[in-house]
Amino acid sequence: MSGSYKLLVKNANQVVLICNNGEKYLTKHGMQNLCVIENGSVVIGSDGLIKAVGPAEIIRAQYSDASFQRVIDATGMCVLPGLVDAHSHPVWAGDRVHEFAMKLAGATYMDMHRAGGGIHFTVEHTRAAGSSDLLASLRCRLARMQRAGTTLVECKSGYGLELHTELKMLEVIEEARRTLPINISSTYCGAHAVPKGKTVAEATEDILQVQLPRLKQLMCAGTLRVDNIDVFCEQGVFDLTSTRSILKAGKDMGLNINFHGDELHPMNSAQLGADLGALAISHLEEVTDEGIAAMAKAKTAAVLLPTTAYILRLSQPRARDMLEAGVIVALGSDFNPNAYCCSMPIVMHLACVNMRMSMPETLAAATINAAYALRRSHTHGSLEVDKDGDLLVLNTTRWEHLIYQLGGHQELIRYVVIKGDIVYDNDKTMDL
Ligand SMILES: N=CN[C@@H](CCC(=O)O)C(=O)O
Numbered sequence: 038m039s040g041s042y043k044l045l046v047k048n049a050n051q052v053v054l055i056c057n058n059g060e061k062y063l064t065k066h067g068m069q070n071l072c073v074i075e076n077g078s079v080v081i082g083s084d085g086l087i088k089a090v091g092p093a094e095i096i097r098a099q100y101s102d103a104s105f106q107r108v109i110d111a112t113g114m115c116v117l118p119g120l121v122d123a124h125s126h127p128v129w130a131g132d133r134v135h136e137f138a139m140k141l142a143g144a145t146y147m148d149m150h151r152a153g154g155g156i157h158f159t160v161e162h163t164r165a166a167g168s169s170d171l172l173a174s175l176r177c178r179l180a181r182m183q184r185a186g187t188t189l190v191e192c193k194s195g196y197g198l199e200l201h202t203e204l205k206m207l208e209v210i211e212e213a214r215r216t217l218p219i220n221i222s223s224t225y226c227g228a229h230a231v232p233k234g235k236t237v238a239e240a241t242e243d244i245l246q247v248q249l250p251r252l253k254q255l256m257c258a259g260t261l262r263v264d265n266i267d268v269f270c271e272q273g274v275f276d277l278t279s280t281r282s283i284l285k286a287g288k289d290m291g292l293n294i295n296f297h298g299d300e301l302h303p304m305n306s307a308q309l310g311a312d313l314g315a316l317a318i319s320h321l322e323e324v325t326d327e328g329i330a331a332m333a334k335a336k337t338a339a340v341l342l343p344t345t346a347y348i349l350r351l352s353q354p355r356a357r358d359m360l361e362a363g364v365i366v367a368l369g370s371d372f373n374p375n376a377y378c379c380s381m382p383i384v385m386h387l388a389c390v391n392m393r394m395s396m397p398e399t400l401a402a403a404t405i406n407a408a409y410a411l412r413r414s415h416t417h418g419s420l421e422v423d424k425d426g427d428l429l430v431l432n433t434t435r436w437e438h439l440i441y442q443l444g445g446h447q448e449l450i451r452y453v454v455i456k457g458d459i460v461y462d463n464d465k466t467m468d469l
Pocket residue numbers: 126155156159269297300345371373374375376
């Protein structure tokens with residue numbers, strides 16, 4: 038092969054492809070048998086897409102006449118696909134460190150929510166914040182996620198609960214998507230809580246009659262890109278009926294259904310999601326057997342959030358039962374003012390220890406399956422030809438160290454590459 042290419046990563050001790058047959062997701066058996074090449078190389082073209090991945094000697098022979106803008110000698114290192122974070126709330130003002138102290142002293146999530154704290158506290162601060170401040174903090178948070186290996190992240194609105202602030206948040210997400218290398222999937226979450234002073238029926242009406250129609254106009258005009266619609270389906274928040282009508286309206290606008298369900302109480306959210314053809318449902322700590330079966334049948338991904346169950350001391354999501362039933366299990370950081378964690382390697386570690394997933398299962402859940410939950414597994418989530426050239430180079434000979442060394446990603450991740458560009462070089466300890 039002659040010609041010029043953007044990047045060659047050569048001679049890696051391991052290249053973890055995840056899969057190599059164009060799979061859009063993996064279930065239990067596939068998650069346990071990841072595709073790994075020992076002593077491999079990856080070539081990324083000037084369009085940022087993967088051109089070749091395979092044994093180092095074969096790539097060396099095939100590309101002996103080619104030129105590369107950058108070459109990374111990954112001898113003794115590992116290469117993985119960029120991590121995918123399928124659930125985050127990274128746009129907000131006003132931290133909730135004081136509530137962490139209250140929770141440690143015994144307050145529950147809903148105690149604080151009902152008392153006007155929790156999401157309501159963040160809504161108050163986010164409504165008052167200017168777009169430039171929200172964008173500045175979003176940039177810092179995304180840079181932190183990127184340094185921890187995330188190259189595609191879902192970002193939700195949901196701290197406005199009225200048109201103006203919801204749009205302000207979505208526009209800030211859009212600006213980040215336009216200007217930063219990290220890939221973003223944007224989610225409208227205007228039904229994250231019932232705003233103070235409104236009933237569920239009034240809030241639902243406002244979303245259906247005011248917020249969604251305006252969103253549709255902006256999307257049709259091409260001024261705003263939104264990918265997914267979300268609702269917090271929970272006792273004391275949005276019930277099953279209101280959730281159904283909001284999700285259905287979003288789907289009719291072309292949005293993927295991707296919502297919070299069965300977190301604190303069994304709500305039959307999983308059955309609702311399966312019935313509506315939801316792409317993904319998050320949380321599921323309280324999902325029933327029927328809900329698991331319905332999700333497996335509908336190929337609705339379960340986005341599990343180990344940080345939430347950990348911080349709120351909830352029962353753990355039943356990852357093993359879901360895997361046994363054939364559910365597509367994905368992972369997300371759930372980064373938000375309640376669960377302040379930007380690191381998918383930590384999320385994978387928690388999923389292993391607390392949810393009894395194996396290391397290969399959690400890596401599949403944080404790559405190809407998380408990409409599926411965002412309808413992006415045709416471009417992300419594995420190292421396969423024609424997919425985006427998003428990868429991590431780890432300074433270790435076995436990839437499992439990224440999960441095993443709790444919090445060790447800060448030293449282990451040597452490079453983060455997005456579309457063939459090195460966006461983080463840990464040797465220079467700076468974001469490029
Ligand atoms: N459960 C609902 N939403 C978020 C928490 C948001 C917040 O507390 O600010 C979650 O996924 O954990």
